[in-house]
Amino acid sequence: MTVFKKYLQDHTPITDEQFEQLSREVTPRSYPKGRILVKPGDTSDNGYFVSKGLLRAYATDEKGKEHIIQFAPENWWIGDRGAMYFGEPATFYVDVVEDAEVVVVNRNFMDRAQEICPAYARYNIYLLHNTARHMQQRIASLLAATAEERYLSFIHMYPNVMLRVPQLMVASYLGITPETLSRVRKELARKNFGK
């Protein structure tokens, strides 16, 4: 919870009193690795702020293969947007990759936050533009780049995540199989052997 407060204070001029009001709308929770917080079909409007640990969102195809949409380490938000914001049944899973402490918020929190603290609305818009921009770039990279290029740009963009999740999840995020990622890494090691 203190992490959450610090996060808010870092990004928006929120008073202690305002935080008090807001914190009534949220519930801090701890979840162990492997716990599934959201699954397709769920109709909860929960969103999750990660204070500690690492979460992921993923979809599964008809063959049961997982495809990772997003990782969320400390100070990130995660959730199924359709469910959180639009009240639709969720289409993704959200689960815990590393034992996590999260702050659970619901739709009401987001509305209240904007009333209570107008500056929060501005920051929220900033955040949304930012995620939109990153998703655009990811789309561009899925359309244009090879497996190797995508891998390099991933380790450049999210070096910490890269070190904290198993390789098969990185592969799933990149849209390739674990075997292919293994070979890509081998090939890169070979290339860079002569420095």
Place this chain on the structure above:
Amino acid sequence: MTVFKKYLQDHTPITDEQFEQLSREVTPRSYPKGRILVKPGDTSDNGYFVSKGLLRAYATDEKGKEHIIQFAPENWWIGDRGAMYFGEPATFYVDVVEDAEVVVVNRNFMDRAQEICPAYARYNIYLLHNTARHMQQRIASLLAATAEERYLSFIHMYPNVMLRVPQLMVASYLGITPETLSRVRKELARKNFGK
């Protein structure tokens, strides 16, 4: 411009006076098919509302191949988010697919719109969540679905766009070559021949 006014009125309770103020910040323009409005490296903060016609945003790879990020028919917004909102050099092209009438807005417009009309901030957030949700689904589909599945979901989601742009642009949007799309269509026609 009347299209733009109607668009705003449809989505937010804006008064004529407020619209007057806002319209000072924007400039309506007409552009012919083929005109390039933004190219990588540009540092303008222009965004475009499409009143008529059809625009697209695309990136090019080192081989000069185009990869379409987004189509924007009537009543859609388009622009390079990094340039519009973050003041970075653009990374995408924006050009005109069908002779278009657009309303050009800049960063200042977006800030002013929120001051002048608080309800606009709410609608803007809604819009951002919506585009984020759609981009997430597109990412999921690029990760999980075959060429054929992506094509079917595209014509289901954007039937009008599908009819208005050349096939090679649809292919580019789907992340496949025009040849492959042609074969996918042929195969679908064969399958559905027996109804």
Place this chain on the structure above:
DNA sequence: CGTGGAGTTGAATACGATCAACACCGGTGG
């Protein structure tokens, strides 16, 4: 210990890309 998940490697396969040829317009200019 031993068990199961993660990572690696190999061989065969499949899907889409590439290269090339050609048909089909729609527009332009002679």
Place this chain on the structure above:
DNA sequence: CCACCGGTGTTGATCGTATTCAACTCCACG
């Protein structure tokens, strides 16, 4: 009015990248 032209779409043959399936190693964890 027609000949020409460039861009679009189709089809075929070949190629390449990543997938699939399988076997094996290596740990972390019970």
